[in-house]
Each structure stands twice: as C-alpha cells, then as structure tokens.
Amino acid sequence: MTAAGTAAPDRAAAPDAGVDRAPLARRRRNRMLVQVACLAITAFMAAPMYLITLAAFSTRESLNAFPKSFAPADVSTETLRSFLGATGVVPSFLNSLVVGLLTLVLSVAIGTPAGYALARHVFAGRDAYQLFLLFTRALPIVVLSVPLARFFITAGLSDTVLAVALLHTALALPTTVLITASIFTAVPRDLEEAALVFGCTRASAFRQVVAPLALPGIAAASLFTFVLSWNEVLGAAVLTLTNRTLPAQVLGSLQWSPLPYRFAGGFALLVPALIFIFVMRRYLLNMWGTTLR
Template sequence: MTAARERPPPARPARRGRRARRNRALVQAACVAISLFMVAPMYLITLAAFSSPAALNEYPKSFLPTSVSTETMNAFLTSTGVVPALLNSLLVGLFTVLLSLALGVPAGYALARFVFGGRDSYQLFLLFTRALPIVVLSVPLARLFITINVSDTVLAVTLLHTALALPTTVLITASIFVSVPQDVEEAALVFGCTPLQAFRQVVAPLALPGMAAAAVFTFVLSWNEILGAAVLTLTHRTLPAQVLGSLQWSPLAFRFAGGFALVVPALLFIFVMRRYLLNMWGTTLR
C-alpha cells in the first residue's frame, strides 16, 4: 500500500491579503494610465484653445497654463458659419439619436423575443452597412436626396447618420432585451397589462441602461462623422464639416479652438447620459 501524498499547506491569509492588495494596485495603476492616455490630448487641446496667440507660438511650450486668454475661442466662435454649424450638429445628433432609438428598439426587441427564420442571417446583414466605406453610401444618397429635393439639409445628414448607427443600436438593444427575464414580462401580462403596457412599464425600465449606451454611441458617431456630412451639405454643414473645410486657410489657434469645440458637446452628452448606465456589477453610476 503506497503512502498517501502529503498535501501542501494552505496559503496563509497574510500572503493572500498581500496578493489581493497587489492585484488591486495593479488594476488601479492600469486605470490611471489609461485615463491619462485619454485625458492628455483633451488637456493639451484645452490648454491651446485658451492660450493667447503669443503663448501658443512659444517654444518650448509649457504644460501648465501661463497666459490664459479667450481671444482664440472668441475668434473661432465669431467666425462665419461656426455658430450655425454648431446648431446643425446638435440638431443632427439629437434627431439621429431619436430616430435610431425609435427604429432600433422595436427591432432589437423582436430579435430578442421572437424566433423566426433567418434571424441569424438578418443580424449578420445588419453589419454589412458598417462594413461599407462611408463614401460608398454618401454618393448614392447624395444623388437620391437631390432627386427628392432634400439635399443640403439637416434631414439628409440625419438620415445618413441613422443608417450608420442603426445596426449597432439594434444589436445593443437586442442583447439588453435578452438579459431581461421573460418571466417578468409574462407576469405583467397575467396581472392585466397589455403587451405595450408590459413593455413600457416593466421591460423598458430594465433595458434603459442598454438604450442609454446605444444613445451615447449614436450621438458620438453622429457628432464626429465628417465625410458624409461634407458630401451631402454645402450651406448647412455640421461643425466637423465646417472645420474641415476651413482648416487649410486657418491659423493654428483656430484649429485648436475647433478641436475644443468638437470635444466638449460630446463629453457633456455622455455626462448627462451616464446616470442611466450600469457598470458590470449592476450598480448605477452617479
């Protein structure tokens, strides 16, 4: 009879505690490094946008604000076409979010709740729009919009951005609706709710974080999209298309001010929507 192998002694609690603290420290260090990597360009753009032209042309440049001035931002905001382009971008972004959710949420719900032939193929087909270059969509759409007399309008850019954002909106909301227990919805139907009331009062509140994530993605995509807006518009351009069209004639200060104006609205929208998002443990971000 062979002797039983001796089991190694269990790890000491102190050793496990040190390992846990080391892992937490590494995770926090990685989070700080990623945050700095993302925040550093925004800080540099903000610093340049609110520096005087003399400080902007200094070499070597300081990483701390030495000469704060609103002259550059005032010159940018008072330039011809900038304020109308900013308003056009806001309208296009908000209308794109509303239209994408109005079409994408029912489609995502149908994919999550109903089994029908070709469902997997349909989900794959949705991604084909994202696989095509934007210019492939912009040129035929420009011809179509000219034919139906809606070219060079906010509506034309909204329709294009909705076509770009809709596949992702459908897939995000479908994955969220799958995670909502169907028993809860059936219980609401048993207690007298109509299917629409059950969706509005039970399913939609539980799926709100996913819809908020889809809204954030859609707004950022619409706000930053530039090529399609430049092709479809001429006098009613969005802010990215307006900035792109004037970069080759603009001084360096104007470019930094334009970059700052492009970053801030998207950050504000994300800040407003963040309360509806959930982190991976299911607690509300506040």
C-alpha cells in the first residue's frame, strides 16, 4: 500500500520534471529585451522634446545659467509670448496649418484610389510603377523645388500656399499610395464580393465595407502626410517669400534671432504635430491588429 501510494505521486511529478524550461526562459528574455528597446527608443525621442519644452518655458536667466537644471525651476511664458508676437509668426503658423490640411486632403483623395487599384487589379507594369513611386522619393527636395518654382511663376501660383501644398502632395503621394495599397491587400476580397452579391455597387461596397476596414492604414498615411508637410522647410523656403510657412519663417530668422527665440520656435513647431498624432492614434493598428484606445 505504501509503495503504491508513493509511486503515484512520482508518476504525476514525472511530466513536470521532464518539461524543458529553456523556451519559456528565452521568451521571457526576448520580451524583456523588447521592452527595454521600446523604453530606450521612447527616451531617445522624448528627451529632445522635453528639453525644447523646458527651454521654451524658462526665463532668459535660466537659459544663460550654468550648469543648467534638467528640472523646471523658473517657469515663464515670456520667451513664448515674445516669439508669438514677432512679425510674421502668426500668419506663417496659419499658412502651415492650411498647407498641412490641404496636403492631407489632396494626398488621401489621390493616393487612396491609386492604392486600391494597385491592390485589387493586376495590370502590366504594376511592379515597375511601384518602384517608380519609390524613385521619386530619392530626388532631393531642392532638385524638385527649383523647376517647380519656375513652373509656378509661369502658372501664376508663385508665393502661394497652394504651390507649397502641391509640392508637399508630390512628396507625400508615394508613401500614401504604397501604405494604402498594402492595407487594401490585407482586406479580404471575399467581403467585397459578398457585398456585390447582396446588391452593392462597386462604389458602395468600397465605401461601406472596404474603407472602414482600411481606415487604420488611411489614418497612418494621413499622419505621415501631415507631419511631413508641417516639418518641410526647404521647399517652402524656395517657393515662397511673403506667404511662408512656420518652418520657413523660423529658418529665415535663425541667423539673427536670439537663443530663446529658437527654442520657442522649436516648441511651436512641435505642439501641432503632437496634437495631430494624439487625435489620429485611435485609428491606428498595432502589429497584432487591435485598435489603440
């Protein structure tokens, strides 16, 4: 009786003793390394933002002090108020907002149908077309800006926000088309065909079935487009003189502007992009396909 009673626990414990714990430990180690890498990337990106914000809300005495403190000591809006009160800053801020939104609308309106065509239709030269789209991003912005400036002067669009928006649209379209094409490829074709069977037209099937499923990809393309347009400076500086965007306005005044003005300009360029990212983040998907809340 005793031998049988002791043999049963030994047999029950035998499977646990034979389990290889190396894969479990490896997965835990890989998960920890991924978390460390994410924290390092976050710190690398957040550190400049924090320093710019700290300098923008510091007094001039704090900026000139040495050694500098990494904690907010004398919080002041004097630097930011002087920057916003400078000549041309508020109009250039509005110009940047108009150019960014117009670029976003044009890129999505043109790039989304093009991405859908690449994903749903097979035609001769499709791969070459996608490669050609990538080649357009290889051209330096100055190479595009100079001939475009001559073209806009001839067309009567010189020194206008529309000219800058058209340039930014040309820069953002390749990425918009490729991102939306990859998203439309991931949307099952069976769902669209089922909508057609139940009486939807091609346009209504796209609007009611395909577009909602592809919304995260369209949001990602929109996010990239707005941030690219908001931060682009060389093309805007070449194409405009009086109707400049905020980056071009800041760049044109950096040579003679004091140090507090530069920090305030960096903060003014940073905030709208962060607000737009915060608004659009709920429409993005992470790599597991769940919506970010």
